[in-house]
Amino acid sequence: MNNRVVNALAAASLSALLVAGFGGMAGAADPADMVKERQQTMKKLGGGMGAVAKFVKNEGGTQEDAAKGAEAVLAVAKMDAKAVFPTGTAVGVGDSAAKPELWQNWSAAEEKWKAMQPAAMKLAEAIKGGDRAQIGQALGATSKTCGGCHEDFRVKKQ
Ligand code: HEC
Known part of the structure; x- marks a missing residue:
C-alpha cells in the first residue's frame, strides 16, 4: 500500500470513530430523548395493563393476551x-410530566417503582388460574401501585 492509501484509510476510520462516538453520546445524553424513552416504557405498562383489563372485562382479550400483558408489566x-x-428529566425537559419531587424523594419513588414487581407477579399467577374475579382483584392491586406513584410524582395532564 502506498502512503496516500494508508492516509486515506486512516482518515476514513478516524471519521467513522468520531461519528460513532458523537452519535452514541447524543443518543445517551439528550435528556429530551430520555424523557421520550421513559414515556415509551410507561406506555408498555399501560398496554400490558390494558390487555389484562380487556380479558377481565371479557372485551375480546384472550387469557394468553392477558398473560403476555402481565409479562410485559413484570418485565418493565x-x-x-x-x-x-x-436525573435531569423532570418537568421542563421535553414534555416530561415527572415532578422534580420524584428525585427529591428518591427512596420513596424507588420503593413505589419496586412495589410493582410483587403485584405484577401475583397478577401473572392469577391469570394462570383463569378466574376473572381473582384476576380483576390482582389487576386492581397492580393498578394501585401505578396510581400511588402518579399521584405523588406525575404532573396531571389537562
Ligand atoms: C415510581 C413511579 C411510577 C410508577 C410506579 C408508575 N409510573 Fe407511570 N409515570 C410516572 C411518571 C413520573 C410519568 C410521567 C413521565 C414523563 O412524562 O416523562 C408516568 C407516565 C405514565 C404514562 C404516560 C406516558 C406518556 O406517554 O406520556 C402512562 C401510560 C403510565 N405512566 C402508566 C403506568 C402504569 C400502567 C403503571 C403501573 C403498572 C405505572 N405507570 C407505574 C411514574 C410512575
Whole structure:
C-alpha cells in the first residue's frame, strides 16, 4: 500500500470513530430523548395493563393476551428505577410530566417503582388460574401501585 492509501484509510476510520462516538453520546445524553424513552416504557405498562383489563372485562382479550400483558408489566417492573428516571428529566425537559419531587424523594419513588414487581407477579399467577374475579382483584392491586406513584410524582395532564 502506498502512503496516500494508508492516509486515506486512516482518515476514513478516524471519521467513522468520531461519528460513532458523537452519535452514541447524543443518543445517551439528550435528556429530551430520555424523557421520550421513559414515556415509551410507561406506555408498555399501560398496554400490558390494558390487555389484562380487556380479558377481565371479557372485551375480546384472550387469557394468553392477558398473560403476555402481565409479562410485559413484570418485565418493565424489573427495570432499574434509575434507568427509567435518569436525573435531569423532570418537568421542563421535553414534555416530561415527572415532578422534580420524584428525585427529591428518591427512596420513596424507588420503593413505589419496586412495589410493582410483587403485584405484577401475583397478577401473572392469577391469570394462570383463569378466574376473572381473582384476576380483576390482582389487576386492581397492580393498578394501585401505578396510581400511588402518579399521584405523588406525575404532573396531571389537562
Ligand atoms: C415510581 C413511579 C411510577 C410508577 C410506579 C408508575 N409510573 Fe407511570 N409515570 C410516572 C411518571 C413520573 C410519568 C410521567 C413521565 C414523563 O412524562 O416523562 C408516568 C407516565 C405514565 C404514562 C404516560 C406516558 C406518556 O406517554 O406520556 C402512562 C401510560 C403510565 N405512566 C402508566 C403506568 C402504569 C400502567 C403503571 C403501573 C403498572 C405505572 N405507570 C407505574 C411514574 C410512575
